[in-house]
Amino acid sequence: MEEGVKVWAAGGPELWRKGSVSKRVPEAGKKTARITVVLDEGGTAEFVVSDEQDECADVKLRNVAGQASTLEGLGAEDLTSLTHLHEPTILYSLNQRYQSDLIYTGVGPILLAVNPFKRVQLYTDEILAAYRQDGERRHYDPEYDGTLAPHVYAIADKAYRNMTAPSNEYEHRSQSILVSGESGAGKTETCKIIVKYLAILGSKTGSTELGTIEQQVLESNPILEAFGNARTVRNDNSSRFGKYIQIIFDGYGKLTGAQIKTFLLEKVRVVKHSAMERNYHIFYMLAAGASAEQRESWAMGDLEGHQFTSQSGCYDRRDGVLDSDLYAELIEAFSVMGFEENGKANIFRMVAAVLALGDVDFVERPDAGDEERLTDLSEPSRPRLEAAARLLDVSPERILTALTSRKINAGISNQVTIYLTQEQSGHARDALAKAVYAAMFEWVVGRTNECIEAKQAEAVSEDRIFIGLLDIFGFEIFTNNYFEQFLINYANEVLQQQFNNFVFRQEQEEYEREKIEWNFIEFPDNKDCIELIDKKPNGIIPTLDEQCLLGKSTDDRFAREMYKKCEGHDRFQLAPKMRVEHKICVRHYAGKVVYSTEGIVEKNRDTLQQEGTEFERNIWRKFWEPSERVLGRF
Incomplete structure (x- = not known):
């Protein structure tokens, strides 16, 4: 690092500052030198660098004229083309492009996207047509070298062309696209853009006019978001579940259907959410969009009066999206997907029943005998229990019995009734509400799959290929982090390890096999973090499972x-x-997170007593046709 070179120097509120090396003085008896950097913002800073290296942790060479062939900043469309690739030049280039609404930047085969938090003119029909034409030219002309800017359309197009290529290493091989990032990064919107582009490429009409099956695939999004997304501290439309979508094509590349697999629904949100957050969208959509007659039939009052929607005092979204508009979109999506009227009515009844269950409270019975209930309903809860019972089409007494008592086996054939305390009855109520909502969500997903899989029987099953799209919740660090954030961050930790393995480790092994000269790239290995979480017997999860087996x-x-x-x-x-506060701190790849252990044992058990399980089973069979796919878990 000689005098006069342009550098990035660590420090300051923006982490890195521009400057130039003005002096380099070797340190006597050492293989190091002390350099002085004159900062563009004024002042100087001193650093120590090794004689063997041009850079150190706190000083990095800039990609400017005379020092690099590709300049950093606005024109850096692919960061791997930069001579000096490091944190400050990445941050600077992304920021400069972001300020000009260029939210996409390439890193080799990876696309970085920075959420603009506003509508940008990047998804017009003209832009889509340009990337589609560019993809076709690349597909048929190996010599073609396009010049279009990085875009999510290009990623989707490449996956489609690889899948349908007639003769190359990807010949009729299914592809997958992983969309990851922290909470609020824009993953859900990105997935919707990808699905729409693939639906257009695979349209049997060959144009942007979509057929029935393509429309149904697209209309699955409003349905899933209504029941599985919510406003969080950082995101107004945060996916509170993971989903893997398979967009299925025939041997000619025409879209024939899709399949959605969901996992890790954040059931606890049904009964508890933090300040500045909301419950699932569907509760607010019904309150804003349904008619007064419908709400009366569902026994729905103002959201401020329901326990499950009034905990945070937050009832709207910050992004300007109206729940009444979302309700209209949901009804339209149900229509396109072919949901029957009876099915829709039962879905809304279940949502209202969950709200009514949340308003059921218990009081202790100080005069209760040995063989009597320890708790009873509070007087304000009686009409709410009756409303829940009517909506679920069961007797109020049956719900009360399920929430205030449980049976345990004593010996081979005898059962003993155990009566629950006020606190235990509250837990049973919450467990039942979560179970009913989760079962309803699972039915909605299953019914959606039936709709978008309808045309697949007409396709030649042997020729089916697909593009998989994984949309998982982002890494989360809040003021208070609980078991839900721990599971979300653990899933992201495993994804990061996969990313390291495929992008860095396997690529470098390929270079070695092909005898290609390359410089080893240091990348963070998070294997030890994953082992801390899941390695038996001392990992966090094995220890938690062990504790859940203990009676007390x-x-x-x-x-x-x-x-x-x-x-x-x-x-x-x-x-x-x-x-003192019984918290733990894990140093994840994305940063340190302090987790509260409050409720962690009960949440890991996620127990629903036998009475509640049988009750839920009967509700399911009463309202919907039994489905082996969904009922298999009961």
Whole structure:
């Protein structure tokens, strides 16, 4: 690093500052030199660099004229073309492009997208047609070298062309696109854009005029978002479940249907959400869009009066989207998908029933005998229990019995009734509400799949190929992080390991096999973090499972067990205050996260007593035709 070179120097509110090396002085008896950097913003800064390296952790060479063939900043469409690739030049280039609404930047085969949090003119019919034409030319002309800017359309197009290529290494091989990023990064919107582009490419009409099956594939989004998305602190339309969508094509590349697989629905949100957050969209959509007569038939009052929607005092979205408009979109989507009127009515009844269950509270019975219930309904809860019973088409007494007692086996053929305390009855109510909502969500997904799979029987099954699209919840760091954030971040940790393995490790192994000269790239290995979480017997999850098997395990006991097992692990941090509050800290690849252990044991058990399980089963069979695919878990 000689005098006069342009550099990035660490420090300042923006993390990195522009400057020039004005002086380099070797340190006596050492293989290092002390350099002085004159900062563009004014002042100087000093750093120590090695004689063997041009850079150090705090000083990086800039990609400017005379020092690099590709300049950093606005014109850096592919970051791998930069001579000096490091944090400051990546951040600077992304920021400069973002300021000009160029939200997409390439990193080799990877596309970086920065959420603009506004509507940008990047998805017009003209732009879509340009990328489609560009993809076709690349497909048929190996010598063609397009010049279009990085775009999510280009990623989707490449997957489609690879899948349909007549003779290359990808010949009729299914493809997958992974959409990842932190919460609020724009993953859900990106997935919708990809699905729309693929639907147009695979349209049997050959134009942007979509047929029935293509429209049905697209209309699955409003349905899934209504029941599986919610406003969080960082995102107004956050997916609170993971989904893997297979867009299915025939041997000619024509779209024949799709299949959606969902996992890890955040059931706890049904009964609890934090400040500045909302429950699932569907509750607010019904309140805003349904008629007064419908709401009366569902026993729905103002959202402020329901326990499951009034906890945070937050009832709207910050992005300007109206719940009444979303309700209209949902009704239209149901129509396009072919949902029967009876099915729609039962769905809305279940949503209203969950709200009514949330308003059921219990009081202790101080005069209860040994063989009597320990709790009873509070007086304000009686009409709410009756409303829930009517909506679920069962007797109020049956719900009350399911929530205030449970049976345990005593011996081979005898059963003993155990009566629950006020707190236990509250937990049973929440468990039932979560189970009913989760079962309804699973039915909605199953019915959606039946709709979008309808045309597949007409296709030649042997020629079916697909493009898989994984949309998983983003990494989350909130003021208060609970078991749900832990699971979400664990899933992202595993995805990051996959990313490291395929993008870095396997690529470098390929270079070695082909005898290509290359410089080793240091990349973070998070294997030790994953082992901290899931390795038996001392990992966090095995320890939690172990604690759940114990009869009298508590959250505090689990925390103390973790302190004993994991203190000293590089990825596990502990401070005196955390011990007092029974918290744990994990150093994830994306940063340190402090987790509260409040409720962690009960959430991991996610128990619904036998009475509640049988009750839920009967509701399911009463309202919907039994489905082996969905009922298999009961």
